[in-house]
Amino acid sequence: MKSTGKRYRSPILLIALLVLLVGLPAYVSSSSYTVILVTNILMYVVMALSWAIFSGPTGYISLAPAAFFGVGVYASAILSESLPLPLVILIGGLASFVLAYLVGSATLRLRGMYFTMFTFGLVELVRNLVHWWEVNITGTVGRLVVSEEPITVFYGMVVIFFAVLLGSYLITRSRFGLALRSIGESEEAAAHTGVNVNRVKAVTFGVSAFFMGLTGATMCMRWSYIDPTTAFSIQYSFMPVLMAIFGGMGHLYAPVLGATIFSLLEELLTTKFPYYYMLIFGLTMLIVIVFMPYGLEGVIEKWRKRGKGGPEDVAYDAEKR
Amino acid sequence: MIVRFLDIAIGGLLTGGIYALIAVGFGLQYGVARVLNIAHGEFIMLGAFCAWTFFTKAGITPLVSMVICAPFFFAVGFVIYRILYKPLRTSSESAAVFEGNSMLASFGLLFVVQNIALLIWGAPVKGYTYLAFPINVLGAVFSANRIVTLIASVILGSAFYVFLMGTRTGKAIRAAAQDADAAELMGVRINRVLALCFGFGTMMAALGGLLLSMTSIMLSPVMGMQYTLIAIIVVVLGGLGNIKGSFIGGFILGLVGYVVSSVQPGLSMVAYYVIFLFLLLVRPTGLLGK
Amino acid sequence: MNILEVEGLNKHFGGLAATSAVDFHVEAGEIVGLIGPNGAGKTTVFNLVSGAILPDSGVVRFKGTSIAGLKPHQIARMGIARTFQSVKIFSKMSVSENVLLGHLFGRAKGSVISDPARGETEEILDFVGLAGLKEARAMDLILANQKRLEVARALATHPDLLLLDELMAGLTPTEVAKAMELVKSIRERGVTIVMIEHVMKAIMSICDRIIVLHHGEKIAEGTPQEVVQNRTVIEVYLGE
Numbered sequence: 001m002k003s004t005g006k007r008y009r010s011p012i013l014l015i016a017l018l019v020l021l022v023g024l025p026a027y028v029s030s031s032s033y034t035v036i037l038v039t040n041i042l043m044y045v046v047m048a049l050s051w052a053i054f055s056g057p058t059g060y061i062s063l064a065p066a067a068f069f070g071v072g073v074y075a076s077a078i079l080s081e082s083l084p085l086p087l088v089i090l091i092g093g094l095a096s097f098v099l100a101y102l103v104g105s106a107t108l109r110l111r112g113m114y115f116t117m118f119t120f121g122l123v124e125l126v127r128n129l130v131h132w133w134e135v136n137i138t139g140t141v142g143r144l145v146v147s148e149e150p151i152t153v154f155y156g157m158v159v160i161f162f163a164v165l166l167g168s169y170l171i172t173r174s175r176f177g178l179a180l181r182s183i184g185e186s187e188e189a190a191a192h193t194g195v196n197v198n199r200v201k202a203v204t205f206g207v208s209a210f211f212m213g214l215t216g217a218t219m220c221m222r223w224s225y226i227d228p229t230t231a232f233s234i235q236y237s238f239m240p241v242l243m244a245i246f247g248g249m250g251h252l253y254a255p256v257l258g259a260t261i262f263s264l265l266e267e268l269l270t271t272k273f274p275y276y277y278m279l280i281f282g283l284t285m286l287i288v289i290v291f292m293p294y295g296l297e298g299v300i301e302k303w304r305k306r307g308k309g310g311p312e313d314v315a316y317d318a319e320k321r
Numbered sequence: 322m323i324v325r326f327l328d329i330a331i332g333g334l335l336t337g338g339i340y341a342l343i344a345v346g347f348g349l350q351y352g353v354a355r356v357l358n359i360a361h362g363e364f365i366m367l368g369a370f371c372a373w374t375f376f377t378k379a380g381i382t383p384l385v386s387m388v389i390c391a392p393f394f395f396a397v398g399f400v401i402y403r404i405l406y407k408p409l410r411t412s413s414e415s416a417a418v419f420e421g422n423s424m425l426a427s428f429g430l431l432f433v434v435q436n437i438a439l440l441i442w443g444a445p446v447k448g449y450t451y452l453a454f455p456i457n458v459l460g461a462v463f464s465a466n467r468i469v470t471l472i473a474s475v476i477l478g479s480a481f482y483v484f485l486m487g488t489r490t491g492k493a494i495r496a497a498a499q500d501a502d503a504a505e506l507m508g509v510r511i512n513r514v515l516a517l518c519f520g521f522g523t524m525m526a527a528l529g530g531l532l533l534s535m536t537s538i539m540l541s542p543v544m545g546m547q548y549t550l551i552a553i554i555v556v557v558l559g560g561l562g563n564i565k566g567s568f569i570g571g572f573i574l575g576l577v578g579y580v581v582s583s584v585q586p587g588l589s590m591v592a593y594y595v596i597f598l599f600l601l602l603v604r605p606t607g608l609l610g611k
Numbered sequence: 612m613n614i615l616e617v618e619g620l621n622k623h624f625g626g627l628a629a630t631s632a633v634d635f636h637v638e639a640g641e642i643v644g645l646i647g648p649n650g651a652g653k654t655t656v657f658n659l660v661s662g663a664i665l666p667d668s669g670v671v672r673f674k675g676t677s678i679a680g681l682k683p684h685q686i687a688r689m690g691i692a693r694t695f696q697s698v699k700i701f702s703k704m705s706v707s708e709n710v711l712l713g714h715l716f717g718r719a720k721g722s723v724i725s726d727p728a729r730g731e732t733e734e735i736l737d738f739v740g741l742a743g744l745k746e747a748r749a750m751d752l753i754l755a756n757q758k759r760l761e762v763a764r765a766l767a768t769h770p771d772l773l774l775l776d777e778l779m780a781g782l783t784p785t786e787v788a789k790a791m792e793l794v795k796s797i798r799e800r801g802v803t804i805v806m807i808e809h810v811m812k813a814i815m816s817i818c819d820r821i822i823v824l825h826h827g828e829k830i831a832e833g834t835p836q837e838v839v840q841n842r843t844v845i846e847v848y849l850g851e
Contacts (some may be wrong), residue, residue: 059421061421061424061425063359063428106598106601106602107601110601110605112417112420112421113357113420113424114557114601114605116357116424117357117553117557118597118598118601120359120549120550120553121550121553121554121594121597124546124547124550124590124594125590125591125594128587128588128590128591129591131587132587132588132591135587136587175715175716178704178708178711178712178715179712179715179716181701181703181704182701182704182712185700185701185702185703185704186699186700186701188663188683188695188699189695189699189700189701189764190701190712191663191682191683191684191687192661192663192683192684192687192692192693193684193687193692193712193713193716193717193764193765193768194684194687194688194713194716194717194718194768195684195712195716196682196684197684234546238428238432241425241428242429245425275436275439275440276436276440278432278435278436279432279433279436279437279440281432282429282430282431282432282433282434282435282436283429283433284429285425285426285428285429285432286405286426286429286430286433289409289422289425289426289429290405290408290409290412290426293412293422
């Protein structure tokens with residue numbers, strides 16, 4: 001592999017970030033607005049990074065994040081009274097992994113568009129199922145959940161954030177990551193070189209969903225009531241995709257950047273234009289797709305490489321989508 | 322026993338008629354213009370809300386609204402294609418890249434349209450009733466408005482089929498469906514044809530929504546997505562790029578939906594999805610596809 | 612010993628017979644040429660052997676074991692490697708990464724990106740003549756080198772049988788000569804080769820045997836001298 005120095009511009013930066021995040025409650029009150037805001041930002045960052053783990057290298061566009069997030073939410077809602085918190089969150093992640101692996105095994109053998117169509121429907125499907133279950137079996141739609149202190153949720157998200165970063169990094173460095181990138185370039189050549197293409201795709205899709213499930217399970221603790229419509233809101237599919245597309249998916253920083261910018265933007269707009277901000281985001285997606293298909297990262301990388309030549313130091317395949 | 326069977330058959334047809342209509346529109350956009358328009362359902366929703374607005378605010382009946390809405394939504398679709406998808410088609414390096422980008426653009430469009438609707442009409446559910454008196458068809462009783470929707474769907478579908486087969490523009494569309502670049506080389510003004518297809522697709526979606534609204538369903542700005550899914554499943558069921566297939570697939574799915582709804586309401590989407598999964602696993606080319 | 616046996620191989624696409632009852636065998640250590648006019652079904656045969664597509668009927672045996680119906684990655688791990696007519700390298704990965712992939716997922720199935728793995732990668736790159744371009748990005752190479760890279764990647768999977776699809780296409784005469792040398796030295800390493808080619812000079816000089824296909828059927832088989840004098844073959848080629 002190429003020199004490690006550039007791929008993580010500074011491990012120092014990361015450690016600094018870790019210290020900052022862990023120590024945050026030292027400078028602000030532990031239930032303050034800042035903690036809640038950062039928790040929200042971390043949620044979107046993790047969702048965007050998770051989405052990019054799969055859709056970045058393979059080029060398959062998944063519209064299912066909301067399904068996996070919602071599964072995590074419901075796992076947490078159902079289990080949080082009977083099991084310890086970390087276990088509940090883990091189960092949320094695992095349930096999403098299993099769902100994604102099954103869906104992926106079935107549909108990733110097909111052309112990309114069939115997969116996308118199926119993932120689009122998956123959100124509606126799971127929501128319908130949960131709704132039906134609640135109407136016919138549980139008796140009431142929606143349920144009350146045990147909420148936790150904002151600071152607990154905050155630390156939960158910090159851990160998950162670093163887990164995703166670590167996961168991304170390990171995948172990239174491993175032979176699994178090499179296989180993943182080769183699939184993104186030419187599935188046929190990868191298969192003929194001995195890569196079990198369908199399995200690699202399904203596992204990666206599962207890993208991506210795992211982190212989304214963890215996130216859903218954790219964020220559920222910020223709420224006191226959930227129902228299928230809020231848990232499986234299409235927003236949880238749209239925002240990560242928008243953020244990853246806007247930010248870019250080549251280097252690790254790109255989705256993080258996109259997610260941070262948009263979470264802050266959302267925070268800003270909900271107060272000033274509460275009814276218009278989703279509309280603005282929809283328009284942003286259109287503008288980004290038409291004018292900035294490689295995202296902010298594309299712009300940044302072009303600026304960085306001006307005048308320089310040489311091989312690109314890329315974790316994912318930024319130019320293939 | 323026969324009455325029961327007929328009851329199901331006709332009920333399924335009534336549901337299926339609209340499914341067929343919206344599927345044909347979706348199929349045009351995906352089969353010809355190669356745009357996976359996941360915002361399709363949003364135009365169905367808009368058509369429904371237009372009908373509601375015209376009826377409850379101005380007393381204009383849905384059938385008259387159709388005449389107003391058809392050209393309007395055709396124009397909307399045409400313009401959207403020109404300003405959104407045509408630049409993408411030019412800038413995308415390959416067909417695969419265009420497919421991905423146009424799908425993402427449609428995703429953005431979904432949010433734009435849905436939120437515009439939310440702003441105009443608000444979140445609370447609405448509905449109206451029109452032609453709700455019962456009619457006896459071969460022993461089974463159905464609401465008149467549902468029969469009207471079936472008749473309208475069949476008329477619209479047939480008219481479009483005649484248009485496709487009989488006119489020069491129709492031939493151009495069929496050529497573009499086979500191979501857009503080849504058609505362009507043979508003199509077809511491809512951008513205009515693709516925009517036309519998109520316009521027809523949007524128009525049919527809106528008309529479908531309009532007809533749907535007549536049957537007293539609950540209208541809400543978030544109702545679109547399930548219809549997009551139905552359109553997708555029908556098109557895959559009938560075979561991508563196959564107009565006749567979309568029509569037949571629509572009726573089949575409508576039948577399934579009606580049966581499942583009578584037995585276990587709330588699970589019809591799940592049933593559709595199971596069919597979808599089955600199709601993808603066993604025969605992704607659909608019933609009539611190659 | 613026959614390393615590859617194909618019997619009654621049939622494949623239709625729509626109404627068209629891509630291959631019709633094709634029979635042939637390849638002995639270990641041979642270099643066999645597969646020729647025929649465009650559309651004769653040559654690449655289809657490769658696709659059927661490598662597992663890229665499934666035959667309608669027929670038998671494919673590799674080292675005595677039936678492989679029809681297996682997936683490409685399974686066949687690759689059994690010891691059949693191939694190159695493609697339109698060079699399918701991993702463009703945005705480096706030259707060494709391309710070859711490393713073959714080493715990690717091919718028959719040797721290395722489990723870790725380790726130093727021995729890198730060592731072997733270097734040896735193969737040396738062998739095909741790409742030693743100085745280890746870190747170059749695959750898409751930046753000239754065509755001749757991209758083809759070498761594809762061969763290197765295939766060799767890294769430790770195949771017993773190598774299928775080369777139009778290796779010489781698009782190469783200058785000098786490059787063709789070098790490629791011919793490469794093919795011969797691959798055989799010396801113990802790999803059996805079947806090659807689809809249109810460059811007659813190459814076929815004639817390095818192949819032990821030639822199989823001729825036309826419209827999906829085998830119309831001739833034999834040594835280069837025999838095939839060149841075969842009346843049917845002459846008609847087919849002059850008639851095209």
